[in-house]
Amino acid sequence: MxxxxxxxxxxxxxxxxxxxxxxxxxxxxxxxxxxxxxxxxxxxxxxxxxxxxxxxxxxxxxxxxxxxxxxxxxxxxxSMPKSGSMERYHTMEWIGFINSELHKSFAPLFHGAPDDQQAKAKEKILGRLNLTEDKLTGDYLMGGSFTPPDAYLYVILRWCEKMGVNISGLPRLTAFKARMAARAxxxxxxxxxxx
Ligand SMILES: N[C@@H](CCC(=O)N[C@@H](CS)C(=O)NCC(=O)O)C(=O)O
Known part of the structure; x- marks a missing residue:
């Protein structure tokens, strides 16, 4: 493949x-x-x-x-929970959230939009990341084990570093990023x- x-x-x-x-x-x-x-x-x-x-x-x-x-x-x-389980639907919920609420919000930063639009985008991203921080009560988004949206969130957190979205006020996400980076x-x- x-x-x-x-x-x-x-x-x-x-x-x-x-x-x-x-x-x-x-x-x-x-x-x-x-x-x-x-x-x-x-x-x-x-x-x-x-x-x-x-x-x-x-x-x-x-x-x-x-x-x-x-x-x-x-x-x-x-790594996907089994078909028909609520865990699977919640895993899909995370993928949908990261895709449409986080990933797509980076467009003004990647496309060099005017400063005010970039500032608004950063504010929106940080708002969405704050929601994520509140929900991240275990080591991974779905609790104790790795599922596909963890990989997607890790990519987004790398973008934050690259594009100047400061996540230092989000300790769980900061620890999550380091935990992910250490995985084989x-x-x-x-x-x-x-x-
Ligand atoms: N709707 C697609 C969007 C994927 C996407 O935004 N890919 C970017 C890289 S992160 C890309 O390939 N951009 C180049 C282009 O659109 O021409 C998805 O969610 O998978």
Missing amino acids: KLYYSPGACSMAGHIVAAEGGLALDLVKVDLKTHKTETGEGFYAINPKGYVPTLGLDDGSILAENAAVLPFLGDKTG GVQKALKEEGL
């Missing part, structure tokens, strides 16, 4: 889920500015949406969107992405 990725981008969440579960992926780096793969293929021809994560499956089809890619890889590797699957994904 191929993972089309860009170093440190949201595609690293799926990369971590696979690495944590011992699933080897064929990594294909994509330049998100030129929309070309590292071997010069046009990425729009592979995924017309033009974004990562994109999985290239063994039957030749593709699967995109973190909301689908993360549960898919979690099911393949055993995270170390492997960081190394494989050259980070």
Whole structure:
């Protein structure tokens, strides 16, 4: 199975889920500015949406969107709670929250929006992270064990550091980030992405 990725981008969440579960992926780096793969293929021809994560499956089809890619890889590797359980729905709730309330709020920061819009985006992100801090009562979002949204939240916290969103007032999230960084699957994904 191929993972089309860009170093440190949201595609690293799926990369971590696979690495944590011992699933080897064929990594294909994509330049998100030129929309070309590292071997010069046009990425729009592979995924017309033009974004990562994109999985290239063994039957030749593709699967995109973190909301689908993360549960898919979690099911393949055993980190998604079982079908029909409330734990699974709450895990999906976290993926939805991180995707639409956190990830998407970074757009003004990544696209160099005017300062006032960037300040508003940072305020919104910190508000959402405060909610996360309150809910993070165990080592991981779902309590005692790693599930796919932990990988996604870790990627977001790396972005916070890069984009100047200060999480020093959020001790649980600060500890969570360090806990995640120490995991073998995270170390492997960081190394494989050259980070
Ligand atoms: N809706 C997609 C968005 C994924 C996304 O924002 N990917 C970014 C990297 S984090 C990207 O590839 N951007 C390049 C582009 O949109 O051309 C998802 O949730 O998976």
